Amino acid sequence: MENAGTYIARVCNPSTCVIISDSNVFPLYGNILADALKSSGYQVYTFVFSAGETSKNAKTYIEILEFLASKKITRSDLLIALGGGVVGDITGFAAATYLRGIPYVQIPTTLLAMVDSSVGGKTAIDLQAGKNLVGAFYQPKVVLCDLRALDSLSPAVFQDGCAEVIKYGMLYDPILFDHLAEHNVNFSREYVIARCVELKADVVCHDEFDRGERQKLNLGHTIGHGIESASSYRISHGQAVAAGMAIITKAACSIGECDFTVYQLLCRVLEHFCLPCSTDYSSDTLFESALSDKKRSGKTVNLIIPREVGNCIIMPTPINRVHSIIEAGL
Numbered sequence: 001m002e003n004a005g006t007y008i009a010r011v012c013n014p015s016t017c018v019i020i021s022d023s024n025v026f027p028l029y030g031n032i033l034a035d036a037l038k039s040s041g042y043q044v045y046t047f048v049f050s051a052g053e054t055s056k057n058a059k060t061y062i063e064i065l066e067f068l069a070s071k072k073i074t075r076s077d078l079l080i081a082l083g084g085g086v087v088g089d090i091t092g093f094a095a096a097t098y099l100r101g102i103p104y105v106q107i108p109t110t111l112l113a114m115v116d117s118s119v120g121g122k123t124a125i126d127l128q129a130g131k132n133l134v135g136a137f138y139q140p141k142v143v144l145c146d147l148r149a150l151d152s153l154s155p156a157v158f159q160d161g162c163a164e165v166i167k168y169g170m171l172y173d174p175i176l177f178d179h180l181a182e183h184n185v186n187f188s189r190e191y192v193i194a195r196c197v198e199l200k201a202d203v204v205c206h207d208e209f210d211r212g213e214r215q216k217l218n219l220g221h222t223i224g225h226g227i228e229s230a231s232s233y234r235i236s237h238g239q240a241v242a243a244g245m246a247i248i249t250k251a252a253c254s255i256g257e258c259d260f261t262v263y264q265l266l267c268r269v270l271e272h273f274c275l276p277c278s279t280d281y282s283s284d285t286l287f288e289s290a291l292s293d294k295k296r297s298g299k300t301v302n303l304i305i306p307r308e309v310g311n312c313i314i315m316p317t318p319i320n321r322v323h324s325i326i327e328a329g330l
């Protein structure tokens, strides 16, 4: 964080930086960052909004744009997202659209934002009709992770990010998975975060616009979104994705794609992270939610099916088969 100005100078040369952050993160790290930027010679403005997903909406988005316009921010200036995925997503979308696009930088402060949302250039805001329904693909100039920011995270928010980290192990990397199985929440943050970023960056480089390989990152998410929305978002994203991964892995075993020992191993790791392996919702409820998933294309849903740790496939599945697959995973 203290060296942000130096890193930024390597990728662009703004005269003014606008730090966009939320009401939890800015009091913790805002001044450290602002001082670092000022001492590198940048003029600094800050825009802080109320923390939480409910702020990731059109109202906050317009307020950010009006703020930028009132400060006469131009395309040679820079936005800096300082916070979790909510700050990153809305700042990225503001950057993508203000003056038809100005540069931005991500400084993620949650585990989820470090390993997932800050990498890959997906930006978005929510509509009343659903999450992330308006957005753009727009890459940041650089992503800076300061691991010390994780020290102030609540255990629940940290745990949510752990579900995504376990997902990367299941998808791509048995060595990463073994490390998590062995060390649980005391995993090496530097190794694990760097590895997850490397894996995600590699996928995005090959499929920036989510037409193929990038869809694998949805492992556990189709059923997970179902659990989240059925609970009216009382169940967190990480908890829902954890259960979604376990359910789809159990289903994969029942259709002969995967060995039951893989399911048992995954459940053991999830339990060690105090993450759930199942849900109380019925297959009917989850099926309804899976059908409203925006990734549905035509009459098939692309399910991500584990075969073994580090090896998953994209399985286009006719909608009328999805119900029985979910049922098999419960």
Ligand SMILES: NC(=O)c1ccc[n+]([C@@H]2O[C@H](COP(=O)([O-])OP(=O)(O)OC[C@H]3O[C@@H](n4cnc5c(N)ncnc54)[C@H](O)[C@@H]3O)[C@@H](O)[C@H]2O)c1
Pocket (backbone or CB within 6 Å): 022, 023, 024, 025, 028, 051, 052, 053, 056, 083, 084, 085, 086, 087, 089, 109, 110, 111, 112, 113, 116, 117, 118, 119, 120, 121, 122, 123, 124, 131, 132, 149, 150, 151, 152, 153, 154, 157, 160
């Ligand atoms: N763009 C993408 O590719 C992508 C991928 C996954 C998720 N997302 C989005 O990310 C969002 C979820 O991100 P999130 O889990 O980081 O949520 P978040 O940004 O709401 O952060 C969670 C909570 O932690 C607080 N916080 C953040 N950093 C902190 C710190 N260092 N110390 C103390 N408190 C801190 C925040 O104020 C908030 O209350 C969702 O909106 C989701 O749609 C986007």
Ligand SMILES: [Zn+2]
Pocket (backbone or CB within 6 Å): 164, 221, 237, 241
């Ligand atoms: Zn996720």
